[in-house]
Amino acid sequence: MIALNNVLLFNGHADHFCPDATVVYQDGAVVYAGPSEGCPDLDGETQVIDGHGHFVMPGMVESHAHLSYTNNGPLELDKSPVEEVVIKTIQNARVMLGSGFTSAISFGSVHRVDAFLKRGIECGDVLGPRLLAGGRDIGSTGSNADLHPDYAQLKIDGLGMITDGPWEVRKAVRTLSKNGVDVVKVMIDGELISSGGGIKPGVLGFTDEELDVLVSEAHHRGMRVACHARSAAAVKQAVRGGVDFIGHANYLDDEALELLEANRDRVFVGPAVAWEITFLEHYQSFGFETGSPEHEGYAAELEATQQSVKRMREAGIRVLVGGDYGLNITPHGTYAKELQYFTDYFGFSPSEALQAATKHGGEAFMPEGHLGTLEQGKIADMVLLKGNPLEDITLLQNPDNIAAVIKEGEIYTDLLAKQSPHHKDAAALGHLLGTTPCN
Numbered sequence: 426m427i428a429l430n431n432v433l434l435f436n437g438h439a440d441h442f443c444p445d446a447t448v449v450y451q452d453g454a455v456v457y458a459g460p461s462e463g464c465p466d467l468d469g470e471t472q473v474i475d476g477h478g479h480f481v482m483p484g485m486v487e488s489h490a491h492l493s494y495t496n497n498g499p500l501e502l503d504k505s506p507v508e509e510v511v512i513k514t515i516q517n518a519r520v521m522l523g524s525g526f527t528s529a530i531s532f533g534s535v536h537r538v539d540a541f542l543k544r545g546i547e548c549g550d551v552l553g554p555r556l557l558a559g560g561r562d563i564g565s566t567g568s569n570a571d572l573h574p575d576y577a578q579l580k581i582d583g584l585g586m587i588t589d590g591p592w593e594v595r596k597a598v599r600t601l602s603k604n605g606v607d608v609v610k611v612m613i614d615g616e617l618i619s620s621g622g623g624i625k626p627g628v629l630g631f632t633d634e635e636l637d638v639l640v641s642e643a644h645h646r647g648m649r650v651a652c653h654a655r656s657a658a659a660v661k662q663a664v665r666g667g668v669d670f671i672g673h674a675n676y677l678d679d680e681a682l683e684l685l686e687a688n689r690d691r692v693f694v695g696p697a698v699a700w701e702i703t704f705l706e707h708y709q710s711f712g713f714e715t716g717s718p719e720h721e722g723y724a725a726e727l728e729a730t731q732q733s734v735k736r737m738r739e740a741g742i743r744v745l746v747g748g749d750y751g752l753n754i755t756p757h758g759t760y761a762k763e764l765q766y767f768t769d770y771f772g773f774s775p776s777e778a779l780q781a782a783t784k785h786g787g788e789a790f791m792p793e794g795h796l797g798t799l800e801q802g803k804i805a806d807m808v809l810l811k812g813n814p815l816e817d818i819t820l821l822q823n824p825d826n827i828a829a830v831i832k833e834g835e836i837y838t839d840l841l842a843k844q845s846p847h848h849k850d851a852a853a854l855g856h857l858l859g860t861t862p863c864n
Contacts, residue, residue, distance in 0.1 A: 427449070427472045428447055432479055436458055436799040437797055439779070439780040447461040453804060455801055455803045458800060474854055474858065482783065482799075483806055484526065485525050488695045490556075492514050492539065493536070495517075496513075507538070514538050515551055518554065519551075521757065522837065524824070526760055529556050536561070537604050539560065540605035561601070563611045594642075602648060608648065611636070613659040615627075617722040627655075633665070653673065655676065656675070657676050660681045660685070670694075670695065674696065674737070675733060677736060689743065703755055734771045761822045765778075767781060775818040779815070785797070809858070829857065836853075
């Protein structure tokens with residue numbers, strides 16, 4: 426048993442902060458997390474670590490993860506050879522864990538990398554977050570998963586599974602299941618910046634029948650379904666079809682909001698706004714001019730998303746942190762920027778943003794309720810920080826502020842350094858915390 430005392434505690438609930446706390450865990454599970462004065466008696470074999478005023482919070486959940494994306498451009502996601510992808514994915518997994526994200530819900534993988542990555546993490550060969558593995562995106566002909574025009578005659582199979590008709594869709598889901606996928610990703614509508622004649626937001630790529638088949642086959646096989654859905658029409662089709670994780674939901678009409686509210690106990694929504702924000706910062710480097718349809722379109726999309734998230738919050742819909750990281754303008758390691766976006770663009774308080782990344786992310790990842798908060802019986806996932814993110818949410822963006830990450834009771838430090846012994850025992854953690862001032 427290990428006890429961390431003299432720490433600041435945020436337990437995952439937005440309304441809970443304890444300035445003088447103790448956290449006790451054993452065998453990967455929390456035994457106690459609360460005021461030090463209420464801590465139960467500890468036996469003589471307990472390793473007691475002085476936290477020296479460090480901030481302790483639950484491990485975060487990256488709910489829109491693309492671990493196998495290799496920081497390519499948005500229209501070049503399938504250009505890296507699989508051998509290079511595997512090497513970089515292993516690095517990305519270590520970086521994500523070292524950034525304080527102890528769990529990840531995949532929103533799509535190139536090739537079959539996620540499924541093998543998950544196996545490597547679970548058997549200890551790879552350092553990384555707990556993972557719900559994704560597979561190749563399922564999309565219809567001309568969808569956002571269909572990146573290349575016919576005249577190119579390319580035979581690249583890394584990203585999209587192009588399917589048309591109920592039986593092709595069903596076969597695609599079965600193929601993903603055979604290859605060890607946990608989350609089926611489907612492109613319900615399109616994207617403003619698409620290659621060739623790809624469909625745009627609001628144009629549905631699948632019929633209701635095709636999506637119903639996809640969801641029913643996935644759920645029958647124990648998989649969950651995530652979708653790309655920017656428009657109100659796409660969100661409505663997703664909710665009616667039984668999709669579990671809705672990505673984006675930028676535009677909502679009253680009917681879409683009512684459907685989400687009626688299904689708020691089972692549906693999670695992740696706005697994933699990093700792409701829009703960084704595109705608007707860098708659009709000229711992509712060759713787009715000020716006032717171009719893409720520039721104006723993404724500006725309008727971001728503005729609409731702010732209103733949609735406000736309405737979803739008021740309706741009690743759980744909005745998750747996670748933002749399409751893994752592109753050249755949203756590189757791996759910058760995941761914590763999403764917390765700042767939640768405060769700057771959506772009006773979340775720092776504690777509400779942390780709750781979205783911890784408690785609500787844990788509920789999405791593990792509906793049975795064992796993940797996302799530091800309470801008795803929960804999985805012992807923690808981030809130990811120098812400084813208080815409730816006062817400055819940007820602290821999480823600086824790796825120097827992350828003193829340690831604990832995943833299911835295992836302690837790791839220096840995960841963002843390429844050459845370092847990352848795995849620490851309790852004695853080493855106690856020494857570390859005593860020598861890293863917490864101002």
